[in-house]
Amino acid sequence: MSFAGVLPATRWRARSALPGLGLSLGFTVFYLSAVVLIPLAALVIRPWELGWSGFVAEVTQPRVLAALRLSFGAAAIGAVVNTFFGLIVAWALVRYRFPLKRLVDALVDLPFALPTAVAGIALSALYAPNGWLGAPLMSLGIKAAYTPLGVVIALTFIGLPFVVRTLQPVLTDLSRDHEEAAATLGATRFQAFRRVVFPALLPALVTGAALAFARGVGEYGSVIFIAGNLPMRSEIAPLLIIIKLEEFDYAGAASIGVVMLAASFVMLFALNGLQSFTASRR
Amino acid sequence: MSTNLTDRGSTRPRGATDDHPLARTILIALGACFIVLFLVLPLVTVFAQALKNGVAAAMDSIVEPDALSAIKLTVIAAGIAVPLNVAFGLSASWAISKFDFRGKSFLITLIDLPFSVSPVVSGLVYVLIFGMQGWFGPYLREHDIKIIFALPGIVLATMFVTFPFVARELIPLMTDQGRDEEEAATSLGASGWKTFRRVTLPNVKWALLYGVLLCNARAMGEFGAVSVVSGHIRGQTNTMPLHIEVLYNDYQFVAAFAVASLLALLALVTLAVKSFLEWHYADEIAAIHKH
Amino acid sequence: MSLVVESIAKRFDRFPALKGVSFSAPKGCFLALLGPSGSGKTTLLRILGGLEFAEAGRVKFEDIDWLSLPARDRRAGFVFQQYALFRHMTIAKNIAFGLEVRGRRHRPTRAEIARRVEELLSLVQLEGLGKRYPSQLSGGQRQRVALARALAIEPRMLLLDEPFGALDAKVRKELRHWLRHIHDKTGITTVFVTHDQEEAMELADLVAILNQGSIEQIGTPADIRRAPASEFVADFIDSNAQVRPDPVVAIFEPRSARG
Numbered sequence: 001m002s003f004a005g006v007l008p009a010t011r012w013r014a015r016s017a018l019p020g021l022g023l024s025l026g027f028t029v030f031y032l033s034a035v036v037l038i039p040l041a042a043l044v045i046r047p048w049e050l051g052w053s054g055f056v057a058e059v060t061q062p063r064v065l066a067a068l069r070l071s072f073g074a075a076a077i078g079a080v081v082n083t084f085f086g087l088i089v090a091w092a093l094v095r096y097r098f099p100l101k102r103l104v105d106a107l108v109d110l111p112f113a114l115p116t117a118v119a120g121i122a123l124s125a126l127y128a129p130n131g132w133l134g135a136p137l138m139s140l141g142i143k144a145a146y147t148p149l150g151v152v153i154a155l156t157f158i159g160l161p162f163v164v165r166t167l168q169p170v171l172t173d174l175s176r177d178h179e180e181a182a183a184t185l186g187a188t189r190f191q192a193f194r195r196v197v198f199p200a201l202l203p204a205l206v207t208g209a210a211l212a213f214a215r216g217v218g219e220y221g222s223v224i225f226i227a228g229n230l231p232m233r234s235e236i237a238p239l240l241i242i243i244k245l246e247e248f249d250y251a252g253a254a255s256i257g258v259v260m261l262a263a264s265f266v267m268l269f270a271l272n273g274l275q276s277f278t279a280s281r282r
Numbered sequence: 283m284s285t286n287l288t289d290r291g292s293t294r295p296r297g298a299t300d301d302h303p304l305a306r307t308i309l310i311a312l313g314a315c316f317i318v319l320f321l322v323l324p325l326v327t328v329f330a331q332a333l334k335n336g337v338a339a340a341m342d343s344i345v346e347p348d349a350l351s352a353i354k355l356t357v358i359a360a361g362i363a364v365p366l367n368v369a370f371g372l373s374a375s376w377a378i379s380k381f382d383f384r385g386k387s388f389l390i391t392l393i394d395l396p397f398s399v400s401p402v403v404s405g406l407v408y409v410l411i412f413g414m415q416g417w418f419g420p421y422l423r424e425h426d427i428k429i430i431f432a433l434p435g436i437v438l439a440t441m442f443v444t445f446p447f448v449a450r451e452l453i454p455l456m457t458d459q460g461r462d463e464e465e466a467a468t469s470l471g472a473s474g475w476k477t478f479r480r481v482t483l484p485n486v487k488w489a490l491l492y493g494v495l496l497c498n499a500r501a502m503g504e505f506g507a508v509s510v511v512s513g514h515i516r517g518q519t520n521t522m523p524l525h526i527e528v529l530y531n532d533y534q535f536v537a538a539f540a541v542a543s544l545l546a547l548l549a550l551v552t553l554a555v556k557s558f559l560e561w562h563y564a565d566e567i568a569a570i571h572k573h
Numbered sequence: 574m575s576l577v578v579e580s581i582a583k584r585f586d587r588f589p590a591l592k593g594v595s596f597s598a599p600k601g602c603f604l605a606l607l608g609p610s611g612s613g614k615t616t617l618l619r620i621l622g623g624l625e626f627a628e629a630g631r632v633k634f635e636d637i638d639w640l641s642l643p644a645r646d647r648r649a650g651f652v653f654q655q656y657a658l659f660r661h662m663t664i665a666k667n668i669a670f671g672l673e674v675r676g677r678r679h680r681p682t683r684a685e686i687a688r689r690v691e692e693l694l695s696l697v698q699l700e701g702l703g704k705r706y707p708s709q710l711s712g713g714q715r716q717r718v719a720l721a722r723a724l725a726i727e728p729r730m731l732l733l734d735e736p737f738g739a740l741d742a743k744v745r746k747e748l749r750h751w752l753r754h755i756h757d758k759t760g761i762t763t764v765f766v767t768h769d770q771e772e773a774m775e776l777a778d779l780v781a782i783l784n785q786g787s788i789e790q791i792g793t794p795a796d797i798r799r800a801p802a803s804e805f806v807a808d809f810i811d812s813n814a815q816v817r818p819d820p821v822v823a824i825f826e827p828r829s830a831r832g
Binding site: 014020023104109115242245261272 | 299301302305306309310312313314316317319320321322323324325327328331366369370373374376377378380381382383384385389391392393394395396398399400401402403406407408409410411413414415416417438441442445461464465468469473474477478496499502503504505506509510522523524526527530535538539542545546549550552553554556557561
Binding site: 463468472481484 | 622623624644645646647648649651653655657659660662670674675722723725
């Protein structure tokens with residue numbers, strides 16, 4: 001029996017028989033500060049040279065607002081699409097046997113592994129008016145590439161693994177006892193799913209969707225090729241940051257950056273909260 | 283999903299937790315469509331477009347000087363960023379998993395931070411510090427040191443976006459493994475370094491390889507962050523993803539997809555090795571996938 | 574007296590794990606630390622091994638200020654409850670580890686190490702299994718590897734944390750006698766932690782009974798049996814022997830359970 005994890009009230013760390021805490025923690029904190037924390041601090045400080053009103057004016061410009069709306073809105077739609085199809089894919093991968101299952105399982109991680117620029121030009125070629133999918137869609141009167149729909153498509157691609165990979169372990173661990181109990185109590189399969197399985201999956205579903213959403217909001221590479229980048233219409237927030245930087249409007253770029261950073265912090269803490277909430281109910 | 287139909291197709295009654303065959307077929311079909319539309323087709327497109335004018339044309343665009351210099355720069359940037367992040371990952375996970383100190387969970391949250399930051403913002407932060415009008419901009423210009431629009435900036439941005447990969451794989455695993463073996467090694471007279479090298483490291487080698495693999499894939503493919511700091515100087519500060527962008531915007535589609543197919547191959551190899559590791563060494567890398 | 578422990582105290586957070594423990598034991602003694610879980614016995618053992626640190630108190634062992642030595646210089650063979658075998662090393666490599674990590678000047682030659690490993694393998698009756706990995710052994714075999722590994726460094730003191738805790742009853746009884754036999758053969762001062770009074774009383778020269786961070790009594794098994802120093806001791810050395818009423822049964826048969 002060890003009492004690891006409990007600290008004496010008087011010291012910041014427990015004494016240990018193993019050496020190297022000072023060195024390893026020192027390097028960790030130094031590297032973390034140099035690469036991540038100080039640069040992020042620079043971002044947070046920068047917009048204040050405009051003052052509060054300047055900052056507000058900057059981020060409420062119609063073009064900025066439109067870009068933020070597109071980034072957040074398209075990411076939200078992509079997350080919803082992924083929640084639906086991600087659940088189906090995860091369910092099939094965990095519960096069913098079918099040919100090429102292992103290949104499909106490995107392929108789910110493709111959006112993680114494929115560089116975003118490669119995904120971007122591929123999606124763009126695919127959905128362009130003369131592309132394999134763009135042409136049929138055009139004949140249906142749907143223009144996918146170079147419109148907000150294109151942004152949604154790219155963000156759906158990017159977000160898929162988050163939902164599937166969050167759901168898979170939960171589905172695997174989900175004991176079939178409860179479903180069996182529901183069946184013996186006379187529930188139909190659908191009732192068993194809706195009233196027993198689905199509530200158990202809900203936290204993972206929300207987590208996966210939130211991760212996909214968070215990734216989508218900041219996504220750049222896979223989007224810009226297919227988006228068309230028309231100001232006010234299909235221009236995403238990260239692209240606007242780059243445009244402002246090219247105009248040497250550092251404070252303007254930083255202002256948009258701060259808004260996006262704040263949004264991702266809120267997501268991060270909300271997710272942590274959700275996780276500890278579900279952990280406490282387990 | 284249909285509900286109270288009996289299973290007429292087979293003689294054996296359906297198990298209480300088996301889905302109706304029709305529901306099963308529909309779900310698999312839906313999932314397959316989605317996978318094909320969103321994953322398979324984009325991947326096939328890359329190679330199909332690259333080879334549209336034949337293998338020779340594709341090869342030409344890869345061995346052309348600008349492409350070669352982009353490949354070289356990508357390898358150099360990843361070659362610096364990945365080992366540094368490995369050193370960081372090992373040191374952070376040693377401190378976090380083998381010791382108790384205040385603020386540990388806060389530290390873990392901070393390590394995950396770069397994952398939730400937009401790639402473009404990751405590049406932006408360095409421009410704000412080292413750019414022309416950044417904190418150190420004037421000083422750097424005076425001393426003729428180039429960070430932004432040069433290799434150091436590209437390396438820094440790559441380090442930022444790939445920062446958590448190794449640490450994230452190692453921390454849960456090493457925490458799971460506990461410190462018994464290290465304590466045993468110490469009580470048998472091993473020094474800290476020998477304990478780390480001969481006991482800790484061999485126990486996490488597959489997880490480490492897994493982390494390095496993912497870290498490297500992301501490092502070589504990073505686009506948004508590097509795009510902000512590179513300046514897009516052809517033949518000088520273009521990495522492979524940036525080179526692809528330039529070619530694509532120049533309507534040199536075959537060339538763009540030829541270079542892209544190299545990165546797509548890297549992604550496929552990464553996925554293959556990753557799946558292999560997951561199947562064969564599940565217990566030795568699995569800590570992270572359990573929570 | 575060879576091992577002298579003086580008012581060792583240790584807190585975890587605000588909860589005192591050891592409240593000033595003192596005792597002494599002669600050289601070559603086989604000492605059992607007996608107590609319920611949470612009594613502080615494992616903490617005391619880990620302090621002796623250098624894996625945990627006392628906030629107050631002293632330990633003298635063979636005239637050495639024991640607590641001032643770092644764990645790696647103590648040469649205390651520590652056998653962990655879950656054995657803590659190095660899972661990626663063969664049995665032979667596990668046993669050789671303590672010799673191979675020595676500084677060049679103190680390290681035996683490769684042939685000498687191999688000879689010692691063979692010797693230890695036969696001492697713990699695992700001849701021929703040197704090339705196996707820990708995962709290929711049974712619990713009882715792993716236990717013996719852990720002991721061989723601890724003995725390889727020619728320990729000044731042997732510390733065993735619930736050495737038979739993870740084994741089934743039959744193997745436990747076999748290993749018990751065998752451990753005593755090894756102790757008698759090597760003559761190393763041995764401290765072992767257990768919650769099983771039968772094990773402690775049958776095996777040890779001296780038994781120290783701990784409760785809530787203090788020693789209730791220390792003495793030979795015969796002394797303790799004859800004159801328990803407190804109600805707790807009397808209860809504890811008695812309780813494991815008699816079967817307690819099953820609580821579920823107690824609900825349905827309250828009278829018979831009372832006896």
